[in-house]
Amino acid sequence: MMKRIFLLTVTNVAVLVLLTAVISLLHLDRWLTAAGINYPLLLVFSLVVGFSGSFISLAISKWMAKMAYQIQIIDSPQTEGEEWLLNTVRSLAARARIAMPEVGIYQSPEVNAFATGPSRSNALVAVSSGLLSQMNRRQIEGVLGHELTHVSNGDMVTMTLLQGVVNTFVVFLSRIIGVAVDSFLNRDNDERRGMGMGFFIGMFLSEIVLGILASFIVAWYSRQREFRADAGSAHIAGPDAMLSALRGLQALSEGGPVIDERSASLNTLKINGKPSGFLSLLATHPPLEERIAALERLQVAA
Template identity: 40%
Template structure:
């Protein structure tokens, strides 16, 4: 299933790139020639944002398929009824449209995704109910609702699009300068591709570090949002419990880590260390008149 979804995503990206280039050439008369700065810049923009935007618009469908999320249409038991009603209440307090609510089998975690504040999905793993009480799960839900309220999925998409554009443009611009030239001044195709590919890898490392720094920043903001929506106790004690579990046992799949409540904790992590998040929650709670 993972390979199938990967192929669909890549085919969709490639189709959107060729379609966009075709429409630009037809309607605007602009030929995207990589030999010119303007042509390379526009092509970089198209390539850079195509994948990011398609990922955003397909995010709910991809999440449901890759994580095996079962959307709760009609609650089948008291737990599902509580989950839906809690999300509904928090969404109303946050001023967003009611998200789809789903559950999935997996490690104790939760995530939110979707292309807009009024067309989103909040999903919780079944094992989270075994680990936490209702107040703690409510704190987790408040955190995910805060992500949606702040438009974090859209913001991350725009940032990723800018970074993709930068990587594509700079790598090919430098490759055009550094590659050996023939008698007519044209770069050697083989060396051009080798240099641009190597530069893409190098620049992607730095771009990923920047994207993950912003992702960690938005986790702090989502924790703040959870405190404002639901008070500090739920999110604080939920994170404290998750911090006692080995990180490899709570991480989501690689394509969903940035949207979860907790992830791997390193330089390229989408989430800050839980200890620092707990300290931040205490600080925010104190400023708002709470005590934890």
């Protein structure tokens, strides 16, 4: 808890310092003041708006996942398969040096698994019935190692911090652009008071454009963490387990993936085709062939 509070504080201070420096270097402070904008107050407002939504989502992430997927948490194993799954997660969590997460199964033909939760000590790992029925246990172990590495690396918190930072910039810069647009449209009106329609149009349009650009940054980081999670799984579950899992996913995808649309944003090992061109910049996961190649290079280097 203290580490998360420290990270949040440092991130907020860093964002404030950076935005203040940019404003000062571009001499925007005088222009904003002349336009009637209290930019320190706008900075604080942007931080609150930018981070609050991200941290609320993080705080309720486990609850949302359970509701969206109707996950059945395994408290007392009823079958040999459930007992194996629970014991495997417990063993991998010990190797990853994290607390035992909640483990659940949800009914879906999609071959998928994901990890979520507000912290390393309060996480959930869920697997689909499709994954359990279409992969062998060694492959499943690789998938579980991948998800537990996400937990061990604190990816949920890191993604929340990154999303909060980019949200802050989007909120702040969109309002600056709105002021600029409104000032330009009303440059000959000396009697104007307050913000006009130009401000709201400029703010709205720039929020859309900046939001898309911010999504590129978040998606790029998400792709990098997938490579790290693959490497982490190779470490705690064995490289053969993770490679077998990725190759199994690749083989299954060649027949046309089955997609569960209930809450795609929660998936962390999903198969959703092979985006190309512009769409590849928004992909949260690298292509399977790139992940396999990266893991093979890591295995050779070892």
